Amino acid sequence: MAAKLRAPGFYRAGWMMALGVAFAFFLTWVIRASTGHSTFRHYISGEAITTVSILAVPLLFLVGIGGFDYWFYWAMGRPTRPEDHSGHGARTWKDYFRINTDHKVIGIQYTVTSFFFLLVGGLIAMLMRAELAQPGAQFVDANTFNGLFSVHASLLIFLFVIPVFAGLANFVLPLMIGAPDMAFPRLNALSYWLLPVAGALMLGSFFAPGGAFADGWTAYAPLSTNAPIGQDFFSVGVQFAGASSIMTALNFLVTIITMRAPGMSFFRMPLLVWANFATSLLVVIATPFIAASQFFVLLDRGLGFNFFKAGNGGDVLMYQHVFWFYSHPAVYIMMLPGFGIISEIIAVKSRKPIFGYRMMAFSLLAIVVLGFTVWAHHMFTSGMAAWIRIPMAITTAIIAVPTGIKVFSWLATLWRGVLRLDTPMLFALGFLTTFTLGGISGVMLAMVPFDIHVSSSYFIVAHIHYVLFGGSLMTIFGGVYYWFPKMTGRMFDERLGKMHFWSTFVLFNLTFGPMHILGLQGMPRRVADYASRFADMNLFISIASFGLGLSTLIFLYNIVTSWRGGPVSVANPWRGMTLEWQVSSPPPIFNFDRVPTVVGGPYEYGVPGAVHGIFAPTPAAAGVGSGLARAPSE
Amino acid sequence: MSRRRSLTLAVVLALLAIGIGIALSYAIHWFPAQAATQARNTDRLYHVLVIACIPIFVLVTAVILYSVWQFHMRPGEELKDGPPIHGNTRLEVLWTAFPAALLLGMIAYSFVVLHDNEKKPAREIHVGVTAQQFAWSFQYPPAVTGGAPVESDQLYLPKGESVQFRLHSKDVIHAFWIPAFRLQEDVVPGITVQYRATPDRLGTYPIVCNLLCGIGHSLMRSAVHVIPPAQFQAWIQSRLRAAGQGAGASPSATVAGAPSSTSTAGAASK
Incomplete structure (x- = not known):
């Protein structure tokens, strides 16, 4: 038992978390006792203890689980354990609940954890739609409702869309560039364990006195600076989720820049790698801004600072500028990796090279640059200086050009191909239509007079779900199906996959399409109750949304049963050319038994005799193996 | 059906869809009552935007549906690849320049509306x-x-x-x-x-x-x-x-x- 308490793991994390609470108790007691709180009961403040605890307990959890062990050993001069990759691979399911430095294990940890939060966020959405099915109050009170949509958005943004892309890329990206692992495996492990911490904080806020944080995922000051203690759970949770994003993005950047296989120039990289390169640039540059905005709020709340108190010289609009300087690039952080997934699926499933490969890569970089010049289009009606609307509207319209290039290139890739209309491809084609609609409504929102009418209305709810559900989530489903054989070594059920696609596609449009009209008609978002003239359409939306929620169960059933007992997959079921398909499914522990050499582009479908990578002959297996012809190493 | 005839049919159907879309955009009551001059300007802007966007959406959808109809894998084509077309500079310039021009046109019109809506009246x-x-x-x-x-x-x-x-x-x-x-x-x-x-x-x-x-x-x-x-x-x-x-x-x-x-x-x- 004593050994268990000392070794990294949940036992050590348990007592260390208790230590964190004790520390918070002690620290606030000392400070309050030394600053003139005279009677005993004033020595203790539940709110102060909670605020310090939610910073200290998660950090000590990470120490307990073993996230910092290597660095602590090094810092204390004790013998370090060199990275001998002993932590690589997962032998039993229990290994997924430990610190593990294998990018393939971390990729699955990331993806599964993110999908858990997708289900929680989706269930919260079901509760909201139940409340909104009829005008008036039925199931939850207004405060709970405000908490529900705030936690819904926060979970799905910070704990689903952003990390699930990081998870998929964690698994596939090193394989695609021919690397044995990520550049910083220990940092990779730590970045994963920050996620459940952030999720626990956000969900834990429901148990805080005064309820969950209830001012939206945007947490505009001064509403947030005067909110009950639940707000701190958001402010701190975002720090952990953001730190996780930054660590992973740095890891991707260094991995992509330094660990590409011989011969893989930047313009021989698959577009998924390009997409994650662009995304990581966005994350590294932008994420500190949301961290700052939430620290400002935390300081205003906890220590009585005046960043956003208008009466004390604070500037209310500053919050929004800092917040959106991250949160606009964040929508590209939530979309660019999806573009990468779609490029992979469409090239392989159309059996054609990506049309205009270089323009596809350059348009990603154009989005990175332009993405930083449009943030104030979220603030057209905020009361900021009127002239800022003009340049921001122009850049917002222009940023649609590189996105349009990508859509047209995908369409041209389909043209005259030999299309396999299986589940991943259906999701890719479904994505193209719904995302185009989301893009069109986005362009309309760049038009200032129109935005002045619909800003913050249900039109925005419709737009954002067309982009993040019809856009991002469609690509995520497509990507999960596409790489499922590689990740698990098993095939999914194609019939269930198609059922999942059609039910999701149809019910998605029935749920979110009518919301455009609700917004134009004058229904505000983030309301627990609404005028009775909106009742019919809301009932329709609620019924469709319940069906949409149920359609996820098809996906879950398919994934769980296929993972446990689906037919064993061959190494390269899609006849893909990129490197991840040239190794066994699931890949060997160090990815490549022989280092690949890249000799051509990643999508040379239809070019006679073309290969992307060749594997150097080893003494054991003489003869030249080609990327396409080589038998999978079982 | 020959490739040429099917393409003609697709173009006709797409034009028909654009026509129906535009007709629908007039038939649907998008907005509540107009009670200010600004509302009239904004609604007109909205209708122009919708009319400009419908052909683009129809184009995207039509290419997808046509590809699914004409280019889907047929039995016996399991090992067949498409033609190795890597790109076409003229086409790529066209689909960069045309949307950019269209977007700038729309944004210019929106600024005219914005100016009209916000200009200071005599009284x-x-x-x-x-x-x-x-x-x-x-x-x-x-x-x-x-x-x-x-x-x-x-x-x-x-x-x-x-x-x-x-x-x-x-x-x-x-x-x-x-x-x-x-x-x-x-x-x-x-x-x-x-x-x-x-x-x-x-x-x-x-x-x-x-x-x-x-x-x-x-x-x-x-x-x-x-x-x-x-x-x-x-x-x-x-x-x-x-x-x-x-x-x-x-x-x-x-x-x-x-x-x-x-x-x-x-x-x-x-």
């Missing part, structure tokens, strides 16, 4: 709008009333006269949205935000708080009454008389349910 009245959790109140300064200031919890505006709203918040950020005018701005503590409207249709229309402001946000609604100018003057006079009779206890001012605003009105009318 306008000022009305103060005060937001607090969770109620609206409206202040008419002496320049409008011709006497003491008047406060009300419902907004009354004379038809055909330009009005400039001056927005103040007593606590957090709210948004003052009149969907029938297609106009809104945030009400921000610490600064005064302004915007203009020219109501041009008689009637009563909802006022909605459109920025989450706390627990009572969804019920923070009021109404704007657009009435003939003569009736507006009569309403002002009746409010002045009511305020004069019982300082601080005018019957309709108490409806606001906001004690502080009532006392402001009372103090100002002395």
